[in-house]
Amino acid sequence: MAELLHRIGTFAARRAWTVLVAWMVVLGLAAGGFLIGFKGLSSSFDIPGTASGEVIAELEQELPDFAGATGTVVFHRTDGQPIDGAQQAAIAEVVAGAEGLPDVSGTNDPFAxxxxxxxxxxxxxxxxxxxxxxxxxxxxxxxxxxxxxxxxxxxxxxxxxxxxxxxxxxxxxxxxxxxxxxxxxxxxxxxxxxxxxxxxxxxxxxxxxxxxxxxxxxxxxxxxxxxxxxxxxxADGVRLVSEDGATALATISFDLTRLELPQESKDAVMEHVLASPIDGIEASFSTDIAQGVPEILGVGEAVGVALAAVVLVVVLGSLLAAAFPIVTALLGVGIGAMAVLSFSGLVQMASVTPILGVMLGLAVGIDYALFIIYRHRKQLLRGMDVVESIGLANGTAGNAVVFAGTTVVVALLALAITGIPFLALMGVAGAVSVAVAVLIATTATPALLGLAGRRIIGRRAQAKADAAAAASEGATRAATAVRPMSTPRAVVSVLLAVAVLGTIAIPSLSMRLGLPDGGSEAADSTAYRAFTLTEQSFGAGANGPLLVTADLPDGLDDDAVVEQQLAVARELAAQDDVVAVAPVAVSDDHRLAAFQVVPAEGPNSESTEALVRELRSLPPIDGDVTLGVAGQAASNIDISEGLADVLPTYLAVVVGLSFLIMVMVFRSLLVPLIATAGFVLSLFATYGAVTAVFQWGWLGDLLGVPQPGPILSFLPVLLVGILFGLAMDYQLFLATGMREAYVHGAPARLAVAQGFRAGRSVVIAAALIMIAVFAGFIASDSVIIKAMGLGLSLGVLFDAFLVRMLLVPAIMHLVGRGAWWLPRWLDRIIPDVDVEGAKLERRHPAH
CATH class of the missing domain: 1.10.287 (Helix Hairpins)
Incomplete structure (x- = not known):
């Protein structure tokens, strides 16, 4: 692989315009595919085979009017007085006018x-x-x-x-x-x-x-x-007009389910309502209508890229060199995102699917180009020919990039083992972006470097390097100047890192999973306004009513059906934390009855979660009437439980994969064990920090989290896949240098110090870039993107600086030669992976 990448790098440097034009053609094809194939994204999530999904399927057969998505428009009189007759008539007219909108099956005038x-x-x-x-x-x-x-x-x-x-x-x-x-x-x-x-x-x-x-x-x-x-x-607690008469809830029903409902249909409802303003009345929309597809790039992301550019300038010492990683990363993001979205007409995609690709594409795209440029720049400063330096950098650092990118891709594709379609698609989108980033880093970056020639290092950097070379006595003195850390310092480093990470991980013990509701949206959003108004005027449970179905016996007449409805309603109302129960429909054959149940608290509360479980565990009423529970709260619980169930399996797969890959790379048992244990520790520290912010409410005002709630249900699984791949990147660039020094005869503890010294600058820069890029997404109004941005940025921070640069070197120092022990029988059967291209470097020495 190293030799192939050397040839690719050399070719790209000599045929730069050919390579760059080829990538422009690929970008054009991706754009064309996007224009043709993009059919919109869904802002909802679903897992097949859930209990609520089965209820919805039954409703589609027996009561199709109640199987589709529903949303709420909240009308509120701004002065707090009761809505008067003229305003009621205007609201009724607006609501009735929505019936002709796309996919709208019906509306409900609250006053009628x-x-x-x-x-x-x-x-x-x-x-x-x-x-x-x-x-x-x-x-x-x-x-x-x-x-x-x-x-x-x-x-x-x-x-x-x-x-x-x-x-x-x-x-x-x-x-x-x-x-x-x-x-x-x-x-x-x-x-x-x-x-x-x-x-x-x-x-x-x-x-x-x-x-x-x-x-x-x-x-x-x-x-x-x-x-x-x-x-x-x-049913007294099921109200559509508040007791003070100042707030009214209008229900909009759709033909399609939440997952199938296109964004255009929801947008049409909002545009229709807002196009007919009513004097003295404000209109806001529940998340079922208002939660749209978040913008992929915003101010926060631009700031993150700008901070990454500052880091690049500092590390590479040249504006031209700093521009290349950003240009190539943006090119990769554009190709990857549009390529994935081109298939949205064939495969239903969640709105966050391209977001993950953009996050990873920007972060790893910048980092991977940085690794190659950093290596090339060092070789140029030592006087190497430009084209040969580009080829060697691509064969060494580029080889490490390919391997690191492959680990990230494998981890993301492994999300498919969860059996959750939208999560698997997110993994595919991220994997595509990372794969494109690797291809661009190893082809377009050498082409840009070939066009730039020696201009990427600048006169000042070259003069400084010449002066340092004249004063130096050679690489041997530089190597011997490195001293291993002291054993007491290593012990303190281990204890400090474990204590800090362990303390931060404590909140993860109480982590609850869920999906965001209106209370988690930005405080100035219409969804948050609708959520708070509904809670204040109708009670918290009105934001997440449950839809309960009852399978009735065959052969019931009208009177018997009413008796069964009353029996079911009594049983439902007798449960704790039930505010109201209202029968809403009975199928034509009298075999299925539907009820609306208003819980005491909101859809993400622990009491509502317990209520759903209690209702599902009830024995058949009157011996033969079985219940089913659906609705947003029940669906969220099903999705969260499904994801929580697959998390241990996925974590075991990823950790096992991590260990096997590192055994092959480092030809050691203890180094992979240390690295894997550090990854798990940093992962749970990340869980703990995210739980403290989003569930406990710590720093909520600062980070724009208006109301604490459960953790985004798919975030823990997603963090495992992404942080595993990124952790392996940093482990690779630090530990391979340590192994290379050890193999070349350096004592084990000195090899740790030499490898750390050789790789720390680029790893620090790469980690800072990733943190800056990921942190830029924290500024998003979408709580989903905000949670992903915070989790990824903190995960990189903990893993890069506390685990890879503090804990792992300290433990390897304490272990000494034992860190590189590998049984002979295992050494014979595992392949020899030359990740950093050391063999290539010996064939093409940098003079």
Whole structure:
């Protein structure tokens, strides 16, 4: 590889314009592909196979109107007074006008909904009044029937007494043999009276039956009325107009899910609302609508690149030389980002996908070019020919760049083992940018150096180098002037580094994962305004209601469905931290019912997370009604849990890969073990620092974190992949020099000092450049980009300065020769990797 890179570097130096024009053609092709293939990005994240995803799939089949994304427009009267009638009408008109926008399936006028709620409440009150009136009428009718029954009973008693007397008289007459004609007439009168009594009794029974039927109807109506009243009472906390009347929530429903909804559709809603301002009313939008694709490059990123340029000028001593790494890095970023985005029409990409590529492309692009230019510049100062120096620098430092870049690419591509599509795509985007950075560093950088000739070192630097060479007694004296560190200093260095990193890592023990909500957005953003207004006016839970589905038994009629809805609503309302429960829909076949559940706290709170788990663990209601939970809060929990589950596996893979690669490079067991342990320590220190800022709120005001919350769910996994690759870069450029000195006969502890002295300047510069570039993203308004920028910048800071430049050299000093021990059988089977091109350097010595 070193010899091939030497030839490529020499060719590029001699055919500079050919190489540069070729890269311009590649840039043009990438731009063309971008113009043709770019179809937009998604601001949402999803993991296939989650519990909430299964609920959404069921809704798409049974209740498609509730499967799509929803967003909220918050209307607030700026003076705090109730929204008046004219303003209500204007809001209703604006909301209704959104129904014709792309992908909008429906809207909800908050005032009409509240009026319907009030009408329902009034109907229930009116129904209760009617029931009371009906009950009073029934009681009066029952009293009349009872009075009639008493009269009939009295008449029956008199009739029975007359019948007895008649029967007794008949018996006496028959005993005396006298005629009974007169008695027969009396009997006929009694029979007529009995017939009248029987008729009255039949009428009484008919009236009682009618009264009983009316009473049954009244009781049924009362039961239905009480069911409706109970459901309305359970849903009392689901409001769209605040109690003071100053704030209203308008719901916008979309046909597509959150992940599928294009940014243009959300932008259209915001443009429509803002195009019709209402006097005295401010409109703000929830994150489902307002969270868009963040800008890739902003002021913060420009400042970061500017700071990197300052470092380059200091290290390279020339404006021309300092410009080359920035030019090549920007070229690589442009090609890499546009190449990846060209496929957005074929593969759905999250909005942060190109951001990662830009971050890494800028950082490693500058660093990789720096390594080659730094080596070339040193060789020129020693009097080497320009073209030969370029070839040698490309074959030595360029070889190390290829190896370092390969480790970063492998680590990023390994994100695919997580099984999470959007994370795998981010890894691919980052890997493409790093691969392009490596190719440009080893081809375009030599071409630029060939065009510049000896101008990159400047007269002052050359004069200084000539003076130093004249006063020097040679490289041997320079080497012997280096002294190994003292053992007490090494012990103190180890203890200090471990103590500092261990202390910073403490907050990671309480790290919670989640996705950002409106409270995490910039304090001056519309999403943050909507979030805070909703929380203040409707309660924290209104920002993240849950969507609960219930699978109902087959064959239920309308009344049975209402009974099941009430049973489910009671069970849901009985859970801790549930403020309100509202039935929202039932499928046509009566097999699926949907409920809106408002939790006590926001979507990222621990109580809401616990509530989702409790609801999912509930046994079937009434023995056969099973529940499912979806909604933004549930989806965030599913995504975070999925990422948390794969983190240990991914960390084990990356750490194992790290160890194997370093065994091959350094032909040692202990050096890889030290380096890997240092990487893990710096990684958890990074987790701890990010947790302290974003979850605990430390320095939140300074860093633009308005409200503490859980850590970005995919950040820990992402940091593992990226920081592993970058850590290997620094380990490579420091430890290979130590090994080279040891192999050439230097004592083990002296070799540590010599290798450290040889590589520290370029590693310090490279680390400062990466920190500056990554830190520039902290200024972003997007909390996702801010978290990534802070995590990466702190990770590089901890790993480069505390681990690679303090902890690892100190431990290697204490271990001495044992650091380079490798079993003979293992030494025979692992390939000999000449990372720094030492063999090439011997074939092409720098004179």
């Amino acid at each position: 909904t509240e009026a319907e709620r009030a009408d329902q409440a009034q109907q229930i009150e009116d129904g209760r009044t009617e029931l009371e009136d009906g009950r009073a009428q029934l009681e009066a009718g029952q009293a009349q029937l009872d009075a009639q029954r008493e009269q009939l009973e009295a008449g029956q008693a008199q009739l029975d007494a007359g019948q007895q007397q008649l029967d007794a008289g008949r018996a006496q007459l028959e005993a005396a043999g006298l005629p009974t004609a007169q008695l027969d007439a009396q009997q006929a009168q009694l029979d007529a009276q009995q017939a009248q009594l029987d008729e009255g009794r039949e009428q009484l029974e008919a009236g009682q039956q009618q009264l009983d039927e009316s009473r049954a109807e009244l009781e049924d109506g009362e039961a239905q009325l009480e069911q409706g009243a109970e459901l309305l009472e359970l």
